[in-house]
Amino acid sequence: MRLAYERDSDALTGAIEIAPVVDVTAARLDRLEAEAVYILRELTQFARPALMFSGGKDSAVLLHVALKAFAPAKPPFALLHIDTGHNFPEVIAFRDARARESGLELIVRGVEDSIRRGSVRLAGETASRNAAQATTLLEAQAEFDFDALIGGARRDEEKARAKERVFSHRDAFGAWRPRAQRPELWSLYNRRIAPGENMRVFPLSNWTEADIWAYILRERIELPSLYYAHQREVVRRDGLLFPVTPLTPAAEGEVVERLAVRFRTVGDITGTCPVESYAGSASDVLLETLSASVSERGATRMDDRANAAAMERRKLEGYF
């Protein structure tokens, strides 16, 4: 398989031989899938688990693995989306369609609801709502008595996540206590919680961004179209591309360009940036991922760029 790159770039000019580079039949994908299935089956210990499902690529992979883990039965949990209200419409459409196909109950709770209740107050209408999600998440957890929340977070994403357990114990405030983490031995997970406490569970902990794309390719997992190259209006700010949308218009004097881009991560529309890309398929994206020189969140997330410890602080407050 050969791939032509038309862009200017120091190293990636001309054609690239992909075949010897990437092997999606690799045993490591089997090892990672088996590990994730094992972790998901551990959830049967809990009375009311829910799987965090945003329609993003990691949660799409997680749902796919969950359906395999319990086949032919349905996974014994609901899907939960904490909606910032600032969404890309195609992601929401994908979320709803995928939830319907899976036959699992989809529960959506919005940061908007928390704002209305007064439990979240934002600096402004277009302020990032990523951090506010933690409050809404804890409210949803209390409303439905969820005792375990399953997330698609990976350790390779970010420094604080690199130290996260697979079964991450949270106190009644949802807070992560890095110094009080329980040791996690072999795969003999400690699933014990006291009333009012809960567990965050991360079956994809050991997957890398490249593993995710290789698995998407191998399993033919569907994703929202914005994960693949498309034409989009953007402006350049601070070394990042910002999508121009009704919610995030260009500032006066900024030059709006129409570029071929894709999203590496998808979150709140005010905080997620695309990267320039011509990768139109999972195999193209995998190749790009293997040659990326900027980290997944570094290239795309404003909230993590604000401060080197931004993620750690959000986690202490109950964020994923």
Next chain:
Amino acid sequence: MDGVSFLRPPQTWSGAQIRFMTAGSVDDGKSTLIGRLLLDSQALMRDQAAAIGNGELDLAELTDGLEAERAQGITIDVAYRYFATPRASFIIADAPGHEQYTRNMVTAASVSDVAVIVIDAVRAEYGLKPQTRRHAAIASMMGLDIVVAVNKMDLVGWSQARFDAIRAAFEDVVQTLGARCIAFVPLSAKAGDNVVTRGGASWYNGPALVEVLESIPARTAHADYALRLPVQIVLRDGDKRLYAGRIESGSLKPGDKVAVGPAAAPATVAQVRIGGVRVPRADSGASVAIELNEDRDLGPGGVIADAGVRYTRRVIADLCWLDEAAWIPGRRYVLRQGALETLALIEKLRFVRDIATLEHVEANTIALNDIVSVVISARDPLLADLYAELPGSGAFVLFDPDTNQTAAAGMIREIPA
């Protein structure tokens, strides 16, 4: 377009995945070594390199993840790192070196295929540090092979005499422990010699550290061992019952004769499924769902095993105590082996293993970071599997039933007569 362009040649994405842990004292340069592995294998992204400031690249800062520990200048918890070379991909479990966090090293060891122990060639002038003995003892207890990285060789002028002295001292320790050391590599993490690329010593013609690691087999490759399939959940497909779990050792195929539960009731495998799809065979490490031809009393916590399986209610085991709260004699703990959780009692504390001197010491208490030999009895039958032979089922953990803390990591050493 700065910040979003793709400027590096593609990383290879190959089949093998190797999980290893690193151990070293605070100043041995372990964090620098990990930084060097990430940098030279191009796992390091430009924004991550930029985040560590100006001037000379401080490789150690790449791995010190949390604010709290950056403030203290020490690594306080196990962190996981990912990188790949053209021949393999790696997960590093980075365990801290200082004494009060032994439990994190045990944790890291339990998910690793091999241990890399970092020794500072400068500070080893007058012999090995107690920490180094402790690291070797823990790696050995956890059944890991050891690779020794003799670091800071540039600061001792690549002295072969120093390297040989360290090697001889470590080999003594290895012999006492009955451990397995598979390689010694003289290197400089700071200069980048013999980490990913060779260099430095004219007298050393062996492989760089990464070359050693690339050839390590996964510890989960236990397909030719005795079958152990702990059942996590029973799935239904119409009238059929499917027993779902992960094969810890051995393999399974339709027609296999198996022994179900502590009664070792004989049964025959009707079908094996992975991900809901029938497969002709499944090996250790695979998460499966299997159907038996016979009706058997089997639920979560039960085990499907080969006909040679034995059960016991008493074991002699090594424990590494992980809880701040010390052992309370007479207290019941929850014991987890495979998918089984049952109550257990530490009947007898045989002795404490002094990790520095490697001697057996009499004691009557077990506190955080102690490594002890005990006799344990359990309410329900346990698999009588030795950790050295079947690590997947010879391992167990103890939970405190009141605080829910993970109290101890256990390894079965003997079955009392």
